[in-house]
Amino acid sequence: MTAPGESGEGTLPWVRDRVRALVDNVELVVHGNTDMVRAAVICLLAEGHLLIEGVPGVAKTTLAKAIAHSVGGRVHRIQFTPDLLPSDVVGVNIYDAANQRFEFHPGPVFANIVLADEINRASPKTQSALLEAMGERQVSIDGRTYELPAPNFVIATQNPYDHQGTYTLPEAQLDRFMMQLRLGYPAPEQELRVIGDAIARRLPEQLNPVSSTDELLRLIEVTRTVHVADPIRAYIVAVVGGTRSQPETVRLGASPRAGNALAMAAQARAAVEGREYVLPDDVKAMAVHVLRHRLILTPEAAIRGATAASVMDGILAAVPVPQAASAR
Structure with missing residues (x-):
């Protein structure tokens, strides 16, 4: 479905219809959390970053993946672990002996949607590597600034703080997330569908995109006019x-x-x-x-x-x- 004309007539019903299509697509693999899925899509339209919290196994990563794969564009995943370094997130300058100069190798944060899985299992030093990227959509390395692609969203998951091997996210990091969603256990009828997906080997990576990055940018543009x-x-x-x-x-x-x-x-x-x-x-x-x-x-x-x-x-x-x- 294409965007309406620049006149604006029918623009907001178009936004409503496109969001419904996104939510329906995500719910092919995420069951029983319609309100959470809808809130996550609202967060994207508001140009925010999203933090999803819940105990292991309640589809935090599935929700993040389903959103990412419902929107066309580059998707990079970072598995946050205690030994992850800031350069593993934002990138690093590597010396090119043939050309006798340093070349910047972008990290996985250079994507339209960045899946930061179990973000609170990495050290605070590594977590802080995302501060500039999330706040200003740019990365500064060795005195040079590199713009991130547009759109650029971070969808992070985390386990509750009292779980073993987690670090508390500092206040400055939490403040970069526009929203935090908390997922709980599904109802029995929804859990039956979850088991059915597992038996059928149905994965969020198998979802077909229902929106492009250009369309997402247009949706954001319309949202700004409200x-x-x-x-x-x-x-x-x-x-x-x-x-x-x-x-x-x-x-x-x-x-x-x-x-x-x-x-x-x-x-x-x-x-x-x-x-x-x-x-x-x-x-x-x-x-x-x-x-x-x-x-x-x-x-x-x-x-x-x-x-x-x-x-x-x-x-x-x-x-x-x-x-x-x-x-x-």
Whole structure:
């Protein structure tokens, strides 16, 4: 299906239809997680990077692969291990004796979609190699800067921090991820389909792309045009600010970068819904995915049983919601 004309007529229904096609394609191999799949595609349209967390075996890597192989373009996978070096991620200069000069050999981060598998099993030094790439879509090596291809998305998976052999992602690294999605165990009827896929040897690598990189860039371009009214912007500021106003519960709240991420995620959700403007419901729907992993709770709050998700629920319940008419 081709993009509509530059006039813009019918553009947002086109976005909605293309996203539905992407979600349907991913769900050929990922079962029982429609909301998570949809949120992952929204993250891509919002030009964000995605962190998927869950215990081993709940299809984190399958989801990442399925998204990557549903979109045409270069896909590189990095298996993060304790002995992985930063140069294994971003690339390295190698001396060419024949030409008597150093040549840059790009690392796997030079791709349209980068699968960073089990990212928290590598050392913090190696994790930090992604900071510039994820934040600025570029890599600096020996005084030279190399632009990454467009689009460029990092889809990372990680096991919970209390699992053996994992390193806690530093706050600066977590803040580079627009969203964090948490996958749990499937329902019995969905697990039956998972077993059926295993018996049939059905793999995400076998998926046919349903979108090209050019089309994805066009989808992103359309998403950027979705209107965010001043009351919605103020609502986003109030929600993000709410994470910084509870010192007895939250030791570190969300940064201004988090507010930017929430605004762009809300834009993408509105586009996926076929709307030209953001509603408060878009902000509320994306807030937990965008803000939860950025909050660090106090030890006392953790003892009381509070979680980042429960804190976000309380903030969303307390912040006044703009009226629909003023939100447009």
